[in-house]
Structures are given as C-alpha cells and as structure tokens.
C-alpha cells in the first residue's frame with residue numbers, strides 16, 4: 785500500500801527484556817518526573833480568592849461609556865455593528881426629546897443596544913470603529929452562566945455607572961482608562 789506521508793514508523797516487535805518485563809525502571813522514571821515537580825513553583829492560583837493581573841492590552845467585556853456629566857456617549861450611528869466581524873451587536877436608534885439633554889449627549893441615542901457575548905470574539909474592532917468614545921473593552925471578563933439567553937447583554941448590563949451618582953463604581957469600570965485622556 786502506498787504511504788500518504790513519510791512519517792510511518794516501523795513498530796519494534798522485539799521480545800521484551802527481563803527489566804522491561806518488570807516495568808520497575810519505567811515506573812521509577814515516571815515517579816521521578818512526578819516528584820521533581822513537587823518543589824517547582826506552582827503555576828496554578830487559588831482563584832477566585834487570588835486573581836492574576838491582566839496584561840495592559842487585555843480586552844474584556846464591553847462597556848458603554850458616559851461623559852463626565854453622566855450623559856450616554858453613544859449616538860446609535862451603527863459603525864460598531866458594521867465593524868463587528870461576528871455580527872454580535874444590534875441596536876435601535878431613537879431621537880433625543882427636549883428635557884433629555886442630561887441623559888444623552890447627542891440628538892440621537894441608542895434606545896436599545898445589545899451584544900451577544902456568545903458571538904463576540906473580543907477583537908476590539910467595535911471600540912476602534914466608534915467615533916464617540918462610546919464603547920470600549922474593559923478589564924473585566926464575561927461571567928459564566930448556564931443559559932445561553934443570559935449572554936445577550938442589554939444596554940443596562942453594558943452601561944458604565946453614573947460618574948456623579950456612583951463615582952467609585954465609575955472609576956473601577958474605567959480601569960486603566962482613568963489614567964488616559966478621554967476623546968470626545
């Protein structure tokens with residue numbers, strides 16, 4: 785029969801020696817490898833009591849941003865949804881009404897904004913496409929769940945806490961971005 789590759793290896797069918805039949809050398813060799821790891825530094829940590837610091841370029845769960853006055857930045861232009869290679873983002877736009885200037889920064893806003901986290905590949909293209917600094921990938925990962933529908937994140941799940949009503953949570957959600965200049 786013609787071989788498809790040149791990786792075929794002839795099986796050694798020679799009779800086992802006395803030492804090989806005892807299996808002891810192989811067992812001792814295996815145990816010595818096991819014991820040699822006992823004194824090495826353990827790569828595992830006791831999560832969630834301990835957490836590892838993320839890389840500065842870590843891309844986690846999306847956050848919908850507000851400006852310093854707490855108004856939503858998103859103007860529902862749809863550029864993030866167009867840029868998303870996984871088609872994970874859907875939204876519905878609405879017109880800002882008189883009296884809502886303290887809620888939404890632009891004349892148009894996202895009445896509904898959803899991200900399907902089961903589709904998201906955390907590429908960050910939505911953040912790069914956004915002209916309003918309205919979405920960014922945070923230093924938090926998406927929590928595990930048992931039901932698929934729980935991974936459809938709504939606007940309420942994604943919106944950053946209000947900077948004036950809950951400054952501590954706002955600063956925490958900003959993470960490393962707190963040290964960077966915000967583009968408006």
Ligand code: SF4
Pocket residue numbers: 864867868869870871872873899903904905906907908909910911
């Ligand atoms: S991170 Fe990438 S895949 Fe996820 S929503 Fe943004 S553009 Fe889509």
Ligand code: SF4
Pocket residue numbers: 857858859860861862863864865875894913914915916917918919
């Ligand atoms: S998050 Fe940015 S890109 Fe996406 S709809 Fe809002 S303003 Fe447009």
